[in-house]
Amino acid sequence: MKRIYLDNNATTQVRPEVLDAMLPFFREQFGNPSSVHWAGRAVAGAVEKGREQVAKLLNCSPAEVVFVSCGSEGDNFAIKGTVEALRDKGNHIITTKVEHPAVLNTCQALEKQGCRITYLGVDADGMIDLKELEAAITDQTILISVMWGNNETGTLFPIEEIGAIARKYKVRFHTDAVQAVGKVPVDVQKANVDLLVLSGHKIGAPKGVGAIYIRRGTKMTPLLHGGHQERNRRAGTHNVAGIVGLGVACDLAGAQLEECAAKMKRLRDKLEQGIREQVPEIKVNGHPTLRLPNTLNVSFAYIEGESLLLNLDMKGIAASSGSACTSGSLEPSHVMGAMCVDVLLAHSSTRFSLGPETTEEDIDFVLQELPAIIERLRQMSPLYNR
Amino acid sequence: MKRIYLDNNATTQVRPEVLDAMLPFFREQFGNPSSVHWAGRAVAGAVEKGREQVAKLLNCSPAEVVFVSCGSEGDNFAIKGTVEALRDKGNHIITTKVEHPAVLNTCQALEKQGCRITYLGVDADGMIDLKELEAAITDQTILISVMWGNNETGTLFPIEEIGAIARKYKVRFHTDAVQAVGKVPVDVQKANVDLLVLSGHKIGAPKGVGAIYIRRGTKMTPLLHGGHQERNRRAGTHNVAGIVGLGVACDLAGAQLEECAAKMKRLRDKLEQGIREQVPEIKVNGHPTLRLPNTLNVSFAYIEGESLLLNLDMKGIAASSGSACTSGSLEPSHVMGAMCVDVLLAHSSTRFSLGPETTEEDIDFVLQELPAIIERLRQMSPLYNR
């Protein structure tokens, strides 16, 4: 069967160059980079090279990059590490209703410990209001945490403007850039961010490695206490192979950014256009223009997301859904909820996320199969009257 | 140059069977196990198989195994997750002075947050006193955290007896078994532990993956909040390849435990015996019999650990040292300190840790080179008078 992978926002294939670079670090160069002997020295340089590659992509200094195990760890560290370190300064955090659970559930856990959290709402395009953000800042505010690009809809937030506001009020600014890195230019200097999180497996590196940018001088309490790794900012033996892979993936992402984004955008737009033409009663979710180039989120009226996913899957097409039934939770996507998408449409929201490997044929195949699937499911739906 | 790796307590080579099992999960089977489509389904089973393999080695149920990114994360989670979950019950933790920094520094961080910690001392063999442990328990005690085997000296703690005491007083019991797993039999039922941590890269799996056993019914607050992975106990996309590798490594460790431990012990004893015979004025650190079968920690009077390490390294021999100068801190090993090893001897403490691949020739080579190196360094030492 043909296999078409349009779920790159969930995870990506490891790129061949990345895997090649990693392989020597499992058996031949297996040392612990903290060791002083040959086995350690052989890999310490590899870790530092990876750090430089990440730093280059983000436009920061290598000393400002700390390796972590995933995006979720990065977000937890950014937020909890700030709360601990700035206890004397205040306890108020401003974030949005559409963050990834790694941010939202962390904030909710902190509420129980006495933090006050402002969750900014979004409009129908999934966009926040900068005036509302500015108005929410108090002298107790220690952190603004706004994601760079939304994982479900692809909506891109005005990070530079938020950075400028944060700077103006001298509030620390964290951005979850897990979806943005490698898809849009990410420059921590321009954006005025203090903390930025990325995850390897979203950009062609393996699962189990990520990084956090910590602006020089940003006081943080570690999330993982222990050994002296990462200059006491993150304990635990380095995931050397993963770090090497992340470095190469960042290199590739930087070198191919424009070309790759343009290609994904063209194919994504073709998919969107094709669906609009062939399937009635749909709704594209997310911002019409300020959107990740690879992401298309569509609601198909009268049908439920998981059953659509399973039908697509039977044709070999992998996509994802904001449906409650997919995630095993009872609520449909909190992102759709915050955008006030009708609850039934929210249940039908389906995300197609392209990757660097996506081809024209992939998109043609989806456009060929999708309309009939939708029609069949609608015929089964008690909400559809024809 | 010959390369002899006697630093397996720092990290191990990935075993060939482990790497082979992992390779398909980087490119062919790269899905996110949380996804419902073909790419996700293909790997979800692999994660669960890994969980079963870990569970089998520990003699627990797979549902009691949670994957983490390393031993340090496991220890941080075990301790902080307990403190958060049992806030209402008390704030007192009992541990030892010779724990790994992942435990010690976590406890120290918690002291700043109002926890009270009892650090049990050890005798000259590095052994704790169970009476002292029992006497330290109060109605505020929420956790006993004692490692299974010490990473520097190899001293094995009486885990079953500690488990029985913990059970008697209904106190939760955590053991850092990072060094014990794969070297001695580890059975969570027999040992009465509630929380047990292991790390992949110490047992032939890759760096970047570990696991924590959480006894059914043990209330824990997550360390990483976010998605629903690991039944809400650890957020973050699964490190599928790492988990697969950890599973295979646990399988191998279980199957070869006796044979491998016996082989390492024979070679370790040969090394110890050979050093005793050839080098005067040495001291073996750690318990004479209750010791990991692969670990030999020796202090060589009059010389400093790092210079010995560098000399060994020039001969291709990788070992490690409790010397302050090696770690970049100013204090020599806290383990030697707790054992009241003379401070100069502490600075010279050197650890040889064998692995399943260690050969007779490796040991012969060390025994051939070591005496001359020691003699040369001693001739250089102002403390040595001949």
Added chain:
Amino acid sequence: MYTEKVMDHFSNPRNVGEIDNADGVGEVGNASCGDIMKIFLKVEDNVIKDIKFKTFGCGAAIATSSMVTEMALGKTIDEALELTNAAVAEALDGLPAQKMHCSNLAADALHEAIKNYKETHGA
């Protein structure tokens, strides 16, 4: 995630559709979870002679709808009232734990349809 039986009923659902002039119609739904299930009955001599469903919901919701119609067809209404959620799930060789509320819905919808039949036909 799903058993072969679930996938079979999901990809080839039995008895999809509506019955004109149905003797009983039952609808259950939970917009927040996103399951809406409608069952149509044709009853003769207290026996379910025809049954159809329409469902808005996930794979489990569609499969349980399909299965419940197969199980109910040809049964007396009293027998059909004995059909339990657990029985439907079991007939599908089980459902994922987080999906068990969908199987509740299928039996509920059938029971609602029978209730509606009894009310409108004074049975």
